[in-house]
Amino acid sequence: MSTFANRVARLRTLLAEQRLDAFIVTSLTHLRYLTGFTGTNGLGVVSRRDVFLLTDSRYRAQAAQEVRSARRICTQRPLLEAMAEHHCLAYCKRAGFESHVLTFQQYRVLRKSFPGKLFVPTSGFVEKLLLVKEPAELAAMRAAMRISDRVFGEIVTLLRPGIREKDVAAEITYRQHLSGADSDAFDPIVASGDRGSLPHGRASNRILRRGDLVTLDFGCTVRGYHSDLTRTVALGRVTRRGREVYRLVYEAQQAAIAAARGGMRASELDAVARRVITDGGYGPAFSHSLGHGLGLHNHERPRISSLSTDTLTAGSVITVEPGIYIPGWGGVRIEDDVLLTPTGNTVLTTAPKHLMVL
Amino acid sequence: MSTFANRVARLRTLLAEQRLDAFIVTSLTHLRYLTGFTGTNGLGVVSRRDVFLLTDSRYRAQAAQEVRSARRICTQRPLLEAMAEHHCLAYCKRAGFESHVLTFQQYRVLRKSFPGKLFVPTSGFVEKLLLVKEPAELAAMRAAMRISDRVFGEIVTLLRPGIREKDVAAEITYRQHLSGADSDAFDPIVASGDRGSLPHGRASNRILRRGDLVTLDFGCTVRGYHSDLTRTVALGRVTRRGREVYRLVYEAQQAAIAAARGGMRASELDAVARRVITDGGYGPAFSHSLGHGLGLHNHERPRISSLSTDTLTAGSVITVEPGIYIPGWGGVRIEDDVLLTPTGNTVLTTAPKHLMVL
Numbered sequence: 001m002s003t004f005a006n007r008v009a010r011l012r013t014l015l016a017e018q019r020l021d022a023f024i025v026t027s028l029t030h031l032r033y034l035t036g037f038t039g040t041n042g043l044g045v046v047s048r049r050d051v052f053l054l055t056d057s058r059y060r061a062q063a064a065q066e067v068r069s070a071r072r073i074c075t076q077r078p079l080l081e082a083m084a085e086h087h088c089l090a091y092c093k094r095a096g097f098e099s100h101v102l103t104f105q106q107y108r109v110l111r112k113s114f115p116g117k118l119f120v121p122t123s124g125f126v127e128k129l130l131l132v133k134e135p136a137e138l139a140a141m142r143a144a145m146r147i148s149d150r151v152f153g154e155i156v157t158l159l160r161p162g163i164r165e166k167d168v169a170a171e172i173t174y175r176q177h178l179s180g181a182d183s184d185a186f187d188p189i190v191a192s193g194d195r196g197s198l199p200h201g202r203a204s205n206r207i208l209r210r211g212d213l214v215t216l217d218f219g220c221t222v223r224g225y226h227s228d229l230t231r232t233v234a235l236g237r238v239t240r241r242g243r244e245v246y247r248l249v250y251e252a253q254q255a256a257i258a259a260a261r262g263g264m265r266a267s268e269l270d271a272v273a274r275r276v277i278t279d280g281g282y283g284p285a286f287s288h289s290l291g292h293g294l295g296l297h298n299h300e301r302p303r304i305s306s307l308s309t310d311t312l313t314a315g316s317v318i319t320v321e322p323g324i325y326i327p328g329w330g331g332v333r334i335e336d337d338v339l340l341t342p343t344g345n346t347v348l349t350t351a352p353k354h355l356m357v358l
Numbered sequence: 359m360s361t362f363a364n365r366v367a368r369l370r371t372l373l374a375e376q377r378l379d380a381f382i383v384t385s386l387t388h389l390r391y392l393t394g395f396t397g398t399n400g401l402g403v404v405s406r407r408d409v410f411l412l413t414d415s416r417y418r419a420q421a422a423q424e425v426r427s428a429r430r431i432c433t434q435r436p437l438l439e440a441m442a443e444h445h446c447l448a449y450c451k452r453a454g455f456e457s458h459v460l461t462f463q464q465y466r467v468l469r470k471s472f473p474g475k476l477f478v479p480t481s482g483f484v485e486k487l488l489l490v491k492e493p494a495e496l497a498a499m500r501a502a503m504r505i506s507d508r509v510f511g512e513i514v515t516l517l518r519p520g521i522r523e524k525d526v527a528a529e530i531t532y533r534q535h536l537s538g539a540d541s542d543a544f545d546p547i548v549a550s551g552d553r554g555s556l557p558h559g560r561a562s563n564r565i566l567r568r569g570d571l572v573t574l575d576f577g578c579t580v581r582g583y584h585s586d587l588t589r590t591v592a593l594g595r596v597t598r599r600g601r602e603v604y605r606l607v608y609e610a611q612q613a614a615i616a617a618a619r620g621g622m623r624a625s626e627l628d629a630v631a632r633r634v635i636t637d638g639g640y641g642p643a644f645s646h647s648l649g650h651g652l653g654l655h656n657h658e659r660p661r662i663s664s665l666s667t668d669t670l671t672a673g674s675v676i677t678v679e680p681g682i683y684i685p686g687w688g689g690v691r692i693e694d695d696v697l698l699t700p701t702g703n704t705v706l707t708t709a710p711k712h713l714m715v716l
Contacts, residue, residue, distance in 0.1 A: 037557065038560075040558065042390075051437050054573070056646075057645045058557040058558050058645065058646050059558065060558075060645070061555055061556050061683075061685055062556050062558070062559065063596035076665070097462070099461065099466075100461050100462075100463040100464075101460055101461060101464040102461060102462050103457065103458050103459060103460060103462070104455070104457040104460050104461070104462055104479055105458045105479065105481060106458075106463045107462045108457075119461055121463065121466075123463060140616075162501040166535065167535075167536065168531055169535070170535030170536055173531055173532065173535065174528055174531065174535075177524065177525075177527065177528030177531065177532075178525065178528050183545055187541055197419055198417075198419050198420050199416040200397065200398065200417065200420070239512050249480065287415045287416065287418070288415065302425075307434070316459040325419075327419055331651075
């Protein structure tokens with residue numbers, strides 16, 4: 001069975017459990033997973049017998065190249081309306097939809113276009129399939145991670161006082177592309193000096209200075225699959241506080257990596273890292289969750305936070321990324337991508353983690 | 359009145375017309391327009407008296423820097439639930455929401471969190487405000503367009519047989535960044551040879567060859583505002599058919615630019631370009647719409663297609679981008695960004711448009 005046929009078969013098993021005889025795919029990422037289609041406008045329908053891919057006429061040739069396992073419909077009409085015209089829900093009574101993706105307006109179009117059908121909100125169906133990575137998916141992720149690791153090595157040779165954060169970000173993007181990345185996983189974060197206290201500080205016009213801690217958080221995609229890597233480095237010198245904060249984040253991250261395994265509760269893993277930072281006196285400064293699942297999405301299940309009810313699954317890839325953020329001073333974050341196994345894990349990113357003073 | 363206060367005041371006028379006493383902003387682009395917030399997780403509420411910005415704790419410092427005109431709420435809870443806890447809809451009975459952005463699931467959370475309120479689906483409220491560009495918005499767009507124009511000039515000096523499409527795309531992205539762009543407007547399209555028949559052909563591993571037509575479609579953002587530029591160039595030599603197709607697309611584009619003005623029907627403008635291509639015998643090969651509005655969104659109102667019911671507005675910026683696509687052979691597209699005036703328009707992009715044979 002082809003990759004896509006196999007994924008669709010697993011989805012159909014989930015649908016049968018909920019007595020659904022069709023599923024409407026509006027997440028483009030999930031559409032890619034189920035059909036291979038990579039365009040920016042598309043809709044999928046998985047019924048008991050058929051798989052349909054609907055897209056607009058700009059993507060006619062591309063869909064023909066990419067999609068072999070679904071019936072392709074190229075249209076100039078809104079896709080949900082075309083779905084009715086092409087009878088994509090024939091013989092279906094109960095159709096599931098992605099309630100966290102489908103908009104309220106799309107829902108109304110659906111109801112209007114298919115007066116006799118019952119539409120059932122679902123969440124987490126395809127997400128469940130994404131959890132355990134297939135060998136080809138892991139290969140793509142490892143390729144993306146190799147690129148990010150290599151680019152980190154190149155970037156530290158460029159970092160010096162006088163460079164703008166934005167120019168560092170431009171180099172990261174450029175070098176990831178030249179190394180074979182399809183795209184950035186997200187706009188690279190380059191947060192230096194006091195801007196390091198912004199966990200999601202996009203690269204700004206700030207000029208790097210001697211004495212800065214610089215947090216670099218970036219990733220790329222290969223065949224749709226993501227890498228996500230964070231390192232914090234020092235320029236020229238490090239204060240005692242800088243060393244203390246770095247050491248705490250490093251130890252928290254190491255403790256979490258030592259503990260992470262399939263079958264563990266996600267909140268428990270978050271607690272392992274959080275305890276180290278709290279015991280060190282910086283608890284409130286670790287102001288976000290420990291990590292998240294990684295794959296076709298840059299953020300996917302599981303959530304790894306104190307509030308998460310998820311359980312970690314062997315075969316999933318997660319990020320482990322504790323940080324400490326101090327307004328007016330700066331911050332430190334260290335992040336690796338980790339493949340969970342039944343008994344432990346494999347750390348997939350390999351960029352050096354000791355405090356580098358450049 | 360500040361920029362943001364002025365925009366909120368204009369929104370409140372629209373709300374009053376629909377007897378709405380609050381508006382829930384879930385589009386991050388619209389949230390940026392109304393409050394200045396640029397984070398990746400946020401929610402806005404505009405009531406008669408207040409403006410709230412809700413975001414998560416990662417963005418506490420950033421929100422404080424960016425947002426002065428709204429009450430900031432930073433939370434670890436889901437934002438729609440936090441909205442209830444912080445009484446953001448106090449004294450409101452009828453609250454509008456963005457029905458084309460709010461997901462079905464978010465709608466259910468809203469209904470559950472605010473049992474007494476009436477939620478009214480709306481579409482196009484903020485979009486209407488975006489139509490006419492303010493001077494500062496135009497300045498940002500012109501800056502983005504200058505960058506793209508300049509980078510096109512640099513790229514044509516690099517194009518030659520033997521280069522990969524992906525490496526051309528990497529150069530476009532890198533050079534736009536170094537020239538001051540905040541980000542790519544979208545992943546650059548580099549479609550060469552027969553791949554030129556894909557209107558949205560992302561850069562691939564294909565190697566440029568002598569005799570190729572190469573379509574470059576890219577843009578960047580400056581302070582959130584987009585440029586969008588397409589040129590098709592020839593490598594080494596051009597066939598007679600290549601010249602014929604290029605001339606038709608060029609003439610169609612020139613005819614549309616000669617005709618475009620505020621007050622005109624969008625479908626009429628589409629027809630002007632389509633007629634030239636149809637009369638030239640390539641009607642079905644112009645398989646997409648003529649253009650779209652441009653601004654904080656890469657695609658916004660108006661739609662410029664044969665089916666559009668929009669009217670063009672003076673003060674809007676639109677793209678004019680006819681194309682001809684021939685499977686197995688290739689394609690040509692030419693695109694400029696155009697500021698509409700009551701009597702005509704100003705073409706904002708300035709990259710050369712004659713057929714360049716490199």
